[in-house]
Amino acid sequence: MTNVGVIGLGNMGAGMALSAARAGLKVTGFDPATTSRQALLDAGVALVDDIAALSAQADVIVLSLPTSDIVEKVVLGEGGLLAQARAGQIVLDTSTADPASTARIAQALQGSPLRLVDGPVSGGPKAAHSGAMTMLLGGEAADIDTLAPVLEALTAKRVHVGPVGAGHSAKLFNNLLCGINLIAAGEAIRVAKAAGLDVEQILKGVNAGSGRSGVTEVNCPTWILNDAFNSGFTMKLMRKDLRLAAAMIEQSGAGAPLSREALRLWADSAASVDDAEDFNRIVAYEERP
Incomplete structure:
Protein backbone atom coordinates (compact mmCIF):
# COMPACT_ATOMS: atom_id res chain seq x y z
CA MET A 1 0.00 0.00 0.00
CA THR A 2 2.63 2.51 -1.06
CA ASN A 3 0.75 3.90 -4.09
CA VAL A 4 -1.47 6.67 -2.77
CA GLY A 5 -4.01 8.84 -4.55
CA VAL A 6 -5.36 12.04 -3.04
CA ILE A 7 -8.62 13.52 -4.32
CA GLY A 8 -9.14 17.07 -3.12
CA LEU A 9 -5.99 19.17 -2.97
CA GLY A 10 -7.08 22.10 -0.85
CA ASN A 11 -5.23 23.15 2.30
CA MET A 12 -5.68 19.76 3.95
CA GLY A 13 -5.47 17.49 0.92
CA ALA A 14 -2.38 19.18 -0.47
CA GLY A 15 -0.71 18.92 2.93
CA MET A 16 -1.48 15.21 3.12
CA ALA A 17 -0.17 14.63 -0.40
CA LEU A 18 3.08 16.41 0.47
CA SER A 19 3.45 14.47 3.74
CA ALA A 20 2.90 11.17 1.93
CA ALA A 21 5.45 12.06 -0.73
CA ARG A 22 7.97 13.11 1.91
CA ALA A 23 7.54 9.71 3.57
CA GLY A 24 8.58 7.99 0.34
CA LEU A 25 5.15 6.94 -0.88
CA LYS A 26 4.26 7.24 -4.55
CA VAL A 27 1.56 9.92 -4.67
CA THR A 28 -0.94 10.85 -7.37
CA GLY A 29 -3.31 13.79 -6.95
CA PHE A 30 -6.50 15.04 -8.55
CA ASP A 31 -8.26 18.36 -8.06
CA PRO A 32 -9.00 20.61 -11.04
CA ALA A 33 -9.13 23.65 -8.76
CA THR A 34 -5.92 23.17 -6.74
CA THR A 35 -3.82 26.26 -6.05
CA SER A 36 -0.83 24.19 -4.87
CA ARG A 37 0.01 22.69 -8.26
CA GLN A 38 3.65 23.73 -8.48
CA ALA A 39 4.49 22.85 -4.88
CA LEU A 40 3.00 19.39 -5.40
CA LEU A 41 4.85 18.81 -8.65
CA ASP A 42 8.11 19.97 -7.06
CA ALA A 43 7.59 17.38 -4.30
CA GLY A 44 7.14 14.57 -6.80
CA VAL A 45 3.34 14.34 -6.68
CA ALA A 46 1.94 13.29 -10.06
CA LEU A 47 -1.16 15.29 -10.99
CA VAL A 48 -3.79 13.69 -13.22
CA ASP A 49 -6.86 15.02 -14.98
CA ASP A 50 -9.60 12.67 -13.78
CA ILE A 51 -10.63 10.09 -11.22
CA ALA A 52 -10.09 7.17 -13.59
CA ALA A 53 -6.42 8.07 -14.09
CA LEU A 54 -5.90 8.38 -10.34
CA SER A 55 -7.70 5.13 -9.55
CA ALA A 56 -5.59 3.25 -12.08
CA GLN A 57 -2.43 4.17 -10.15
CA ALA A 58 -3.51 4.11 -6.50
CA ASP A 59 -4.02 1.29 -4.01
CA VAL A 60 -5.12 3.72 -1.27
CA ILE A 61 -7.31 6.66 -2.26
CA VAL A 62 -7.46 9.49 0.27
CA LEU A 63 -10.47 11.81 0.04
CA SER A 64 -10.27 15.36 1.37
CA LEU A 65 -13.54 16.90 0.19
CA PRO A 66 -15.82 19.64 1.52
CA THR A 67 -19.21 17.90 1.69
CA SER A 68 -20.77 14.46 1.93
CA ASP A 69 -22.63 15.02 -1.35
CA ILE A 70 -19.33 15.44 -3.15
CA VAL A 71 -17.89 12.36 -1.44
CA GLU A 72 -20.89 10.30 -2.60
CA LYS A 73 -20.49 11.53 -6.18
CA VAL A 74 -16.75 10.82 -6.21
CA VAL A 75 -17.22 7.30 -4.85
CA LEU A 76 -20.57 6.22 -6.32
CA GLY A 77 -21.29 8.60 -9.19
CA GLU A 78 -20.83 8.06 -12.91
CA GLY A 79 -17.13 7.59 -13.58
CA GLY A 80 -16.48 7.50 -9.83
CA LEU A 81 -14.23 5.25 -7.80
CA LEU A 82 -16.66 2.33 -7.65
CA ALA A 83 -16.83 2.21 -11.44
CA GLN A 84 -13.02 2.00 -11.60
CA ALA A 85 -12.49 -0.26 -8.58
CA ARG A 86 -9.78 -2.92 -8.46
CA ALA A 87 -9.52 -5.69 -5.90
CA GLY A 88 -7.77 -4.57 -2.74
CA GLN A 89 -8.28 -0.83 -3.14
CA ILE A 90 -9.15 1.11 0.02
CA VAL A 91 -10.82 4.50 0.19
CA LEU A 92 -9.76 6.55 3.22
CA ASP A 93 -12.25 9.39 3.64
CA THR A 94 -10.66 12.12 5.76
CA SER A 95 -13.52 14.57 5.19
CA THR A 96 -15.70 15.65 8.08
CA ALA A 97 -18.86 14.02 6.78
CA ASP A 98 -22.42 13.04 7.60
CA PRO A 99 -22.38 9.54 9.18
CA ALA A 100 -25.67 8.76 7.43
CA SER A 101 -24.00 9.44 4.08
CA THR A 102 -21.05 7.25 5.08
CA ALA A 103 -23.49 4.45 5.89
CA ARG A 104 -25.08 4.79 2.44
CA ILE A 105 -21.68 4.57 0.77
CA ALA A 106 -20.68 1.55 2.85
CA GLN A 107 -23.94 -0.19 1.93
CA ALA A 108 -23.40 0.51 -1.77
CA LEU A 109 -19.85 -0.87 -1.61
CA GLN A 110 -20.85 -4.20 -0.06
CA GLY A 111 -19.77 -6.99 -2.37
CA SER A 112 -17.56 -4.68 -4.45
CA PRO A 113 -13.75 -4.73 -4.64
CA LEU A 114 -13.61 -1.34 -2.91
CA ARG A 115 -13.25 -1.07 0.87
CA LEU A 116 -14.01 2.02 2.92
CA VAL A 117 -12.41 3.49 6.03
CA ASP A 118 -13.54 6.83 7.43
CA GLY A 119 -10.72 8.81 9.01
CA PRO A 120 -11.68 12.44 9.72
CA VAL A 121 -8.76 14.52 10.94
CA SER A 122 -7.87 17.24 13.43
CA GLY A 123 -4.94 19.60 13.53
CA GLY A 124 -5.61 21.88 10.58
CA PRO A 125 -3.43 22.63 7.56
CA LYS A 126 -0.25 22.92 9.63
CA ALA A 127 -0.61 19.35 10.92
CA ALA A 128 -1.55 18.10 7.45
CA HIS A 129 1.63 19.59 5.98
CA SER A 130 3.81 18.21 8.78
CA GLY A 131 2.25 14.73 8.93
CA ALA A 132 1.13 15.36 12.51
CA MET A 133 -2.65 15.07 12.28
CA THR A 134 -4.92 13.21 14.65
CA MET A 135 -7.22 10.77 12.85
CA LEU A 136 -10.36 9.05 14.15
CA LEU A 137 -10.79 5.79 12.26
CA GLY A 138 -13.92 3.83 11.49
CA GLY A 139 -13.63 0.53 9.65
CA GLU A 140 -12.46 -3.05 9.75
CA ALA A 141 -9.33 -3.63 11.83
CA ALA A 142 -7.71 -5.55 8.95
CA ASP A 143 -8.22 -2.61 6.57
CA ILE A 144 -6.76 -0.19 9.10
CA ASP A 145 -3.75 -2.46 9.57
CA THR A 146 -3.28 -2.51 5.79
CA LEU A 147 -3.30 1.30 5.78
CA ALA A 148 -0.42 1.47 8.28
CA PRO A 149 2.21 2.95 5.90
CA VAL A 150 -0.18 5.71 4.85
CA LEU A 151 -1.36 6.42 8.39
CA GLU A 152 2.25 6.62 9.60
CA ALA A 153 2.97 9.24 6.93
CA LEU A 154 -0.08 11.38 7.64
CA THR A 155 -0.66 11.25 11.39
CA ALA A 156 0.98 11.61 14.77
CA LYS A 157 -2.00 10.10 16.58
CA ARG A 158 -4.81 7.83 15.45
CA VAL A 159 -7.65 6.11 17.29
CA HIS A 160 -9.78 3.26 15.94
CA VAL A 161 -13.22 4.15 17.29
CA GLY A 162 -15.42 1.47 15.71
CA PRO A 163 -16.93 0.26 12.42
CA VAL A 164 -17.31 2.31 9.25
CA GLY A 165 -19.08 5.57 10.11
CA ALA A 166 -17.89 5.68 13.71
CA GLY A 167 -14.95 7.90 12.75
CA HIS A 168 -17.24 10.54 11.27
Missing part, protein backbone atom coordinates in the same frame (compact mmCIF):
# COMPACT_ATOMS: atom_id res chain seq x y z
CA SER A 169 -19.56 10.32 14.29
CA ALA A 170 -16.65 10.74 16.71
CA LYS A 171 -15.40 13.78 14.76
CA LEU A 172 -18.82 15.42 15.01
CA PHE A 173 -18.92 14.75 18.76
CA ASN A 174 -15.45 16.30 19.00
CA ASN A 175 -16.44 19.42 17.09
CA LEU A 176 -19.70 19.72 19.00
CA LEU A 177 -17.80 19.69 22.30
CA CYS A 178 -15.25 22.14 20.91
CA GLY A 179 -18.09 24.46 19.87
CA ILE A 180 -19.67 24.27 23.31
CA ASN A 181 -16.31 24.84 25.01
CA LEU A 182 -15.56 27.89 22.86
CA ILE A 183 -18.85 29.49 23.88
CA ALA A 184 -18.21 28.65 27.55
CA ALA A 185 -14.65 29.98 27.38
CA GLY A 186 -15.87 33.19 25.74
CA GLU A 187 -18.30 33.73 28.60
CA ALA A 188 -15.62 33.03 31.21
CA ILE A 189 -13.26 35.50 29.51
CA ARG A 190 -15.92 38.23 29.43
CA VAL A 191 -16.85 37.73 33.07
CA ALA A 192 -13.19 37.72 34.17
CA LYS A 193 -12.49 40.93 32.25
CA ALA A 194 -15.58 42.59 33.69
CA ALA A 195 -14.37 41.65 37.18
CA GLY A 196 -10.99 43.28 36.51
CA LEU A 197 -9.10 39.99 36.58
CA ASP A 198 -6.04 38.96 34.58
CA VAL A 199 -7.55 36.56 32.03
CA GLU A 200 -4.28 34.80 31.25
CA GLN A 201 -3.66 34.08 34.92
CA ILE A 202 -7.25 32.95 35.43
CA LEU A 203 -6.92 30.49 32.54
CA LYS A 204 -3.69 29.15 34.01
CA GLY A 205 -5.68 28.38 37.12
CA VAL A 206 -8.47 26.77 35.11
CA ASN A 207 -5.95 24.66 33.20
CA ALA A 208 -4.58 23.36 36.50
CA GLY A 209 -8.05 22.14 37.47
CA SER A 210 -10.99 20.11 36.22
CA GLY A 211 -12.51 22.91 34.14
CA ARG A 212 -9.77 22.77 31.53
CA SER A 213 -10.42 21.79 27.91
CA GLY A 214 -8.63 21.80 24.59
CA VAL A 215 -10.06 25.29 24.10
CA THR A 216 -8.60 26.72 27.32
CA GLU A 217 -5.30 24.85 26.92
CA VAL A 218 -4.69 25.33 23.17
CA ASN A 219 -7.13 27.66 21.42
CA CYS A 220 -7.04 30.46 23.99
CA PRO A 221 -3.24 30.94 24.13
CA THR A 222 -2.64 30.12 20.47
CA TRP A 223 -5.34 32.06 18.65
CA ILE A 224 -7.65 33.95 21.03
CA LEU A 225 -5.88 35.86 23.82
CA ASN A 226 -3.23 37.16 21.39
CA ASP A 227 -5.90 38.21 18.85
CA ALA A 228 -4.24 36.06 16.16
CA PHE A 229 -7.43 34.27 15.05
CA ASN A 230 -5.54 32.51 12.27
CA SER A 231 -6.12 28.82 12.95
CA GLY A 232 -6.91 28.12 9.29
CA PHE A 233 -10.40 26.82 10.13
CA THR A 234 -13.29 29.16 9.32
CA MET A 235 -16.65 29.88 10.87
CA LYS A 236 -18.23 28.52 7.68
CA LEU A 237 -16.54 25.14 8.10
CA MET A 238 -17.37 24.92 11.79
CA ARG A 239 -20.99 25.87 11.18
CA LYS A 240 -21.19 23.13 8.54
CA ASP A 241 -19.82 20.57 10.98
CA LEU A 242 -22.20 21.70 13.70
CA ARG A 243 -25.17 21.40 11.36
CA LEU A 244 -24.13 17.80 10.81
CA ALA A 245 -23.89 17.34 14.59
CA ALA A 246 -27.37 18.84 14.96
CA ALA A 247 -28.73 16.34 12.43
CA MET A 248 -27.05 13.49 14.31
CA ILE A 249 -28.70 14.64 17.55
CA GLU A 250 -32.12 14.82 15.87
CA GLN A 251 -31.73 11.36 14.36
CA SER A 252 -30.72 9.91 17.72
CA GLY A 253 -33.81 11.16 19.56
CA ALA A 254 -31.65 11.62 22.68
CA GLY A 255 -32.10 14.56 25.02
CA ALA A 256 -29.36 17.16 24.50
CA PRO A 257 -30.59 20.57 25.72
CA LEU A 258 -27.13 22.08 26.28
CA SER A 259 -25.96 21.01 22.83
CA ARG A 260 -29.11 22.39 21.24
CA GLU A 261 -28.62 25.78 22.93
CA ALA A 262 -24.98 25.96 21.86
CA LEU A 263 -25.93 25.03 18.30
CA ARG A 264 -28.56 27.78 18.31
CA LEU A 265 -25.95 30.34 19.41
CA TRP A 266 -23.57 29.23 16.65
CA ALA A 267 -26.33 29.55 14.07
CA ASP A 268 -27.52 32.94 15.35
CA SER A 269 -23.97 34.30 15.38
CA ALA A 270 -23.98 34.29 11.57
CA ALA A 271 -25.67 37.70 11.63
CA SER A 272 -22.60 39.31 13.25
CA VAL A 273 -19.66 36.93 12.73
CA ASP A 274 -18.95 36.36 9.04
CA ASP A 275 -18.43 32.88 7.60
CA ALA A 276 -14.92 33.86 6.46
CA GLU A 277 -13.77 34.65 10.01
CA ASP A 278 -11.67 32.23 12.06
CA PHE A 279 -13.91 29.84 13.98
CA ASN A 280 -12.42 30.97 17.30
CA ARG A 281 -14.18 34.33 16.80
CA ILE A 282 -17.27 32.78 18.36
CA VAL A 283 -15.79 33.69 21.76
CA ALA A 284 -16.63 37.33 21.01
CA TYR A 285 -20.28 36.60 20.22
CA GLU A 286 -22.43 37.87 23.05
CA GLU A 287 -26.18 37.44 23.19
CA ARG A 288 -27.73 39.65 25.83
CA PRO A 289 -31.09 38.89 27.43
Whole structure:
Protein backbone atom coordinates (compact mmCIF):
# COMPACT_ATOMS: atom_id res chain seq x y z
CA MET A 1 0.00 0.00 0.00
CA THR A 2 2.63 2.51 -1.06
CA ASN A 3 0.75 3.90 -4.09
CA VAL A 4 -1.47 6.67 -2.77
CA GLY A 5 -4.01 8.84 -4.55
CA VAL A 6 -5.36 12.04 -3.04
CA ILE A 7 -8.62 13.52 -4.32
CA GLY A 8 -9.14 17.07 -3.12
CA LEU A 9 -5.99 19.17 -2.97
CA GLY A 10 -7.08 22.10 -0.85
CA ASN A 11 -5.23 23.15 2.30
CA MET A 12 -5.68 19.76 3.95
CA GLY A 13 -5.47 17.49 0.92
CA ALA A 14 -2.38 19.18 -0.47
CA GLY A 15 -0.71 18.92 2.93
CA MET A 16 -1.48 15.21 3.12
CA ALA A 17 -0.17 14.63 -0.40
CA LEU A 18 3.08 16.41 0.47
CA SER A 19 3.45 14.47 3.74
CA ALA A 20 2.90 11.17 1.93
CA ALA A 21 5.45 12.06 -0.73
CA ARG A 22 7.97 13.11 1.91
CA ALA A 23 7.54 9.71 3.57
CA GLY A 24 8.58 7.99 0.34
CA LEU A 25 5.15 6.94 -0.88
CA LYS A 26 4.26 7.24 -4.55
CA VAL A 27 1.56 9.92 -4.67
CA THR A 28 -0.94 10.85 -7.37
CA GLY A 29 -3.31 13.79 -6.95
CA PHE A 30 -6.50 15.04 -8.55
CA ASP A 31 -8.26 18.36 -8.06
CA PRO A 32 -9.00 20.61 -11.04
CA ALA A 33 -9.13 23.65 -8.76
CA THR A 34 -5.92 23.17 -6.74
CA THR A 35 -3.82 26.26 -6.05
CA SER A 36 -0.83 24.19 -4.87
CA ARG A 37 0.01 22.69 -8.26
CA GLN A 38 3.65 23.73 -8.48
CA ALA A 39 4.49 22.85 -4.88
CA LEU A 40 3.00 19.39 -5.40
CA LEU A 41 4.85 18.81 -8.65
CA ASP A 42 8.11 19.97 -7.06
CA ALA A 43 7.59 17.38 -4.30
CA GLY A 44 7.14 14.57 -6.80
CA VAL A 45 3.34 14.34 -6.68
CA ALA A 46 1.94 13.29 -10.06
CA LEU A 47 -1.16 15.29 -10.99
CA VAL A 48 -3.79 13.69 -13.22
CA ASP A 49 -6.86 15.02 -14.98
CA ASP A 50 -9.60 12.67 -13.78
CA ILE A 51 -10.63 10.09 -11.22
CA ALA A 52 -10.09 7.17 -13.59
CA ALA A 53 -6.42 8.07 -14.09
CA LEU A 54 -5.90 8.38 -10.34
CA SER A 55 -7.70 5.13 -9.55
CA ALA A 56 -5.59 3.25 -12.08
CA GLN A 57 -2.43 4.17 -10.15
CA ALA A 58 -3.51 4.11 -6.50
CA ASP A 59 -4.02 1.29 -4.01
CA VAL A 60 -5.12 3.72 -1.27
CA ILE A 61 -7.31 6.66 -2.26
CA VAL A 62 -7.46 9.49 0.27
CA LEU A 63 -10.47 11.81 0.04
CA SER A 64 -10.27 15.36 1.37
CA LEU A 65 -13.54 16.90 0.19
CA PRO A 66 -15.82 19.64 1.52
CA THR A 67 -19.21 17.90 1.69
CA SER A 68 -20.77 14.46 1.93
CA ASP A 69 -22.63 15.02 -1.35
CA ILE A 70 -19.33 15.44 -3.15
CA VAL A 71 -17.89 12.36 -1.44
CA GLU A 72 -20.89 10.30 -2.60
CA LYS A 73 -20.49 11.53 -6.18
CA VAL A 74 -16.75 10.82 -6.21
CA VAL A 75 -17.22 7.30 -4.85
CA LEU A 76 -20.57 6.22 -6.32
CA GLY A 77 -21.29 8.60 -9.19
CA GLU A 78 -20.83 8.06 -12.91
CA GLY A 79 -17.13 7.59 -13.58
CA GLY A 80 -16.48 7.50 -9.83
CA LEU A 81 -14.23 5.25 -7.80
CA LEU A 82 -16.66 2.33 -7.65
CA ALA A 83 -16.83 2.21 -11.44
CA GLN A 84 -13.02 2.00 -11.60
CA ALA A 85 -12.49 -0.26 -8.58
CA ARG A 86 -9.78 -2.92 -8.46
CA ALA A 87 -9.52 -5.69 -5.90
CA GLY A 88 -7.77 -4.57 -2.74
CA GLN A 89 -8.28 -0.83 -3.14
CA ILE A 90 -9.15 1.11 0.02
CA VAL A 91 -10.82 4.50 0.19
CA LEU A 92 -9.76 6.55 3.22
CA ASP A 93 -12.25 9.39 3.64
CA THR A 94 -10.66 12.12 5.76
CA SER A 95 -13.52 14.57 5.19
CA THR A 96 -15.70 15.65 8.08
CA ALA A 97 -18.86 14.02 6.78
CA ASP A 98 -22.42 13.04 7.60
CA PRO A 99 -22.38 9.54 9.18
CA ALA A 100 -25.67 8.76 7.43
CA SER A 101 -24.00 9.44 4.08
CA THR A 102 -21.05 7.25 5.08
CA ALA A 103 -23.49 4.45 5.89
CA ARG A 104 -25.08 4.79 2.44
CA ILE A 105 -21.68 4.57 0.77
CA ALA A 106 -20.68 1.55 2.85
CA GLN A 107 -23.94 -0.19 1.93
CA ALA A 108 -23.40 0.51 -1.77
CA LEU A 109 -19.85 -0.87 -1.61
CA GLN A 110 -20.85 -4.20 -0.06
CA GLY A 111 -19.77 -6.99 -2.37
CA SER A 112 -17.56 -4.68 -4.45
CA PRO A 113 -13.75 -4.73 -4.64
CA LEU A 114 -13.61 -1.34 -2.91
CA ARG A 115 -13.25 -1.07 0.87
CA LEU A 116 -14.01 2.02 2.92
CA VAL A 117 -12.41 3.49 6.03
CA ASP A 118 -13.54 6.83 7.43
CA GLY A 119 -10.72 8.81 9.01
CA PRO A 120 -11.68 12.44 9.72
CA VAL A 121 -8.76 14.52 10.94
CA SER A 122 -7.87 17.24 13.43
CA GLY A 123 -4.94 19.60 13.53
CA GLY A 124 -5.61 21.88 10.58
CA PRO A 125 -3.43 22.63 7.56
CA LYS A 126 -0.25 22.92 9.63
CA ALA A 127 -0.61 19.35 10.92
CA ALA A 128 -1.55 18.10 7.45
CA HIS A 129 1.63 19.59 5.98
CA SER A 130 3.81 18.21 8.78
CA GLY A 131 2.25 14.73 8.93
CA ALA A 132 1.13 15.36 12.51
CA MET A 133 -2.65 15.07 12.28
CA THR A 134 -4.92 13.21 14.65
CA MET A 135 -7.22 10.77 12.85
CA LEU A 136 -10.36 9.05 14.15
CA LEU A 137 -10.79 5.79 12.26
CA GLY A 138 -13.92 3.83 11.49
CA GLY A 139 -13.63 0.53 9.65
CA GLU A 140 -12.46 -3.05 9.75
CA ALA A 141 -9.33 -3.63 11.83
CA ALA A 142 -7.71 -5.55 8.95
CA ASP A 143 -8.22 -2.61 6.57
CA ILE A 144 -6.76 -0.19 9.10
CA ASP A 145 -3.75 -2.46 9.57
CA THR A 146 -3.28 -2.51 5.79
CA LEU A 147 -3.30 1.30 5.78
CA ALA A 148 -0.42 1.47 8.28
CA PRO A 149 2.21 2.95 5.90
CA VAL A 150 -0.18 5.71 4.85
CA LEU A 151 -1.36 6.42 8.39
CA GLU A 152 2.25 6.62 9.60
CA ALA A 153 2.97 9.24 6.93
CA LEU A 154 -0.08 11.38 7.64
CA THR A 155 -0.66 11.25 11.39
CA ALA A 156 0.98 11.61 14.77
CA LYS A 157 -2.00 10.10 16.58
CA ARG A 158 -4.81 7.83 15.45
CA VAL A 159 -7.65 6.11 17.29
CA HIS A 160 -9.78 3.26 15.94
CA VAL A 161 -13.22 4.15 17.29
CA GLY A 162 -15.42 1.47 15.71
CA PRO A 163 -16.93 0.26 12.42
CA VAL A 164 -17.31 2.31 9.25
CA GLY A 165 -19.08 5.57 10.11
CA ALA A 166 -17.89 5.68 13.71
CA GLY A 167 -14.95 7.90 12.75
CA HIS A 168 -17.24 10.54 11.27
CA SER A 169 -19.56 10.32 14.29
CA ALA A 170 -16.65 10.74 16.71
CA LYS A 171 -15.40 13.78 14.76
CA LEU A 172 -18.82 15.42 15.01
CA PHE A 173 -18.92 14.75 18.76
CA ASN A 174 -15.45 16.30 19.00
CA ASN A 175 -16.44 19.42 17.09
CA LEU A 176 -19.70 19.72 19.00
CA LEU A 177 -17.80 19.69 22.30
CA CYS A 178 -15.25 22.14 20.91
CA GLY A 179 -18.09 24.46 19.87
CA ILE A 180 -19.67 24.27 23.31
CA ASN A 181 -16.31 24.84 25.01
CA LEU A 182 -15.56 27.89 22.86
CA ILE A 183 -18.85 29.49 23.88
CA ALA A 184 -18.21 28.65 27.55
CA ALA A 185 -14.65 29.98 27.38
CA GLY A 186 -15.87 33.19 25.74
CA GLU A 187 -18.30 33.73 28.60
CA ALA A 188 -15.62 33.03 31.21
CA ILE A 189 -13.26 35.50 29.51
CA ARG A 190 -15.92 38.23 29.43
CA VAL A 191 -16.85 37.73 33.07
CA ALA A 192 -13.19 37.72 34.17
CA LYS A 193 -12.49 40.93 32.25
CA ALA A 194 -15.58 42.59 33.69
CA ALA A 195 -14.37 41.65 37.18
CA GLY A 196 -10.99 43.28 36.51
CA LEU A 197 -9.10 39.99 36.58
CA ASP A 198 -6.04 38.96 34.58
CA VAL A 199 -7.55 36.56 32.03
CA GLU A 200 -4.28 34.80 31.25
CA GLN A 201 -3.66 34.08 34.92
CA ILE A 202 -7.25 32.95 35.43
CA LEU A 203 -6.92 30.49 32.54
CA LYS A 204 -3.69 29.15 34.01
CA GLY A 205 -5.68 28.38 37.12
CA VAL A 206 -8.47 26.77 35.11
CA ASN A 207 -5.95 24.66 33.20
CA ALA A 208 -4.58 23.36 36.50
CA GLY A 209 -8.05 22.14 37.47
CA SER A 210 -10.99 20.11 36.22
CA GLY A 211 -12.51 22.91 34.14
CA ARG A 212 -9.77 22.77 31.53
CA SER A 213 -10.42 21.79 27.91
CA GLY A 214 -8.63 21.80 24.59
CA VAL A 215 -10.06 25.29 24.10
CA THR A 216 -8.60 26.72 27.32
CA GLU A 217 -5.30 24.85 26.92
CA VAL A 218 -4.69 25.33 23.17
CA ASN A 219 -7.13 27.66 21.42
CA CYS A 220 -7.04 30.46 23.99
CA PRO A 221 -3.24 30.94 24.13
CA THR A 222 -2.64 30.12 20.47
CA TRP A 223 -5.34 32.06 18.65
CA ILE A 224 -7.65 33.95 21.03
CA LEU A 225 -5.88 35.86 23.82
CA ASN A 226 -3.23 37.16 21.39
CA ASP A 227 -5.90 38.21 18.85
CA ALA A 228 -4.24 36.06 16.16
CA PHE A 229 -7.43 34.27 15.05
CA ASN A 230 -5.54 32.51 12.27
CA SER A 231 -6.12 28.82 12.95
CA GLY A 232 -6.91 28.12 9.29
CA PHE A 233 -10.40 26.82 10.13
CA THR A 234 -13.29 29.16 9.32
CA MET A 235 -16.65 29.88 10.87
CA LYS A 236 -18.23 28.52 7.68
CA LEU A 237 -16.54 25.14 8.10
CA MET A 238 -17.37 24.92 11.79
CA ARG A 239 -20.99 25.87 11.18
CA LYS A 240 -21.19 23.13 8.54
CA ASP A 241 -19.82 20.57 10.98
CA LEU A 242 -22.20 21.70 13.70
CA ARG A 243 -25.17 21.40 11.36
CA LEU A 244 -24.13 17.80 10.81
CA ALA A 245 -23.89 17.34 14.59
CA ALA A 246 -27.37 18.84 14.96
CA ALA A 247 -28.73 16.34 12.43
CA MET A 248 -27.05 13.49 14.31
CA ILE A 249 -28.70 14.64 17.55
CA GLU A 250 -32.12 14.82 15.87
CA GLN A 251 -31.73 11.36 14.36
CA SER A 252 -30.72 9.91 17.72
CA GLY A 253 -33.81 11.16 19.56
CA ALA A 254 -31.65 11.62 22.68
CA GLY A 255 -32.10 14.56 25.02
CA ALA A 256 -29.36 17.16 24.50
CA PRO A 257 -30.59 20.57 25.72
CA LEU A 258 -27.13 22.08 26.28
CA SER A 259 -25.96 21.01 22.83
CA ARG A 260 -29.11 22.39 21.24
CA GLU A 261 -28.62 25.78 22.93
CA ALA A 262 -24.98 25.96 21.86
CA LEU A 263 -25.93 25.03 18.30
CA ARG A 264 -28.56 27.78 18.31
CA LEU A 265 -25.95 30.34 19.41
CA TRP A 266 -23.57 29.23 16.65
CA ALA A 267 -26.33 29.55 14.07
CA ASP A 268 -27.52 32.94 15.35
CA SER A 269 -23.97 34.30 15.38
CA ALA A 270 -23.98 34.29 11.57
CA ALA A 271 -25.67 37.70 11.63
CA SER A 272 -22.60 39.31 13.25
CA VAL A 273 -19.66 36.93 12.73
CA ASP A 274 -18.95 36.36 9.04
CA ASP A 275 -18.43 32.88 7.60
CA ALA A 276 -14.92 33.86 6.46
CA GLU A 277 -13.77 34.65 10.01
CA ASP A 278 -11.67 32.23 12.06
CA PHE A 279 -13.91 29.84 13.98
CA ASN A 280 -12.42 30.97 17.30
CA ARG A 281 -14.18 34.33 16.80
CA ILE A 282 -17.27 32.78 18.36
CA VAL A 283 -15.79 33.69 21.76
CA ALA A 284 -16.63 37.33 21.01
CA TYR A 285 -20.28 36.60 20.22
CA GLU A 286 -22.43 37.87 23.05
CA GLU A 287 -26.18 37.44 23.19
CA ARG A 288 -27.73 39.65 25.83
CA PRO A 289 -31.09 38.89 27.43
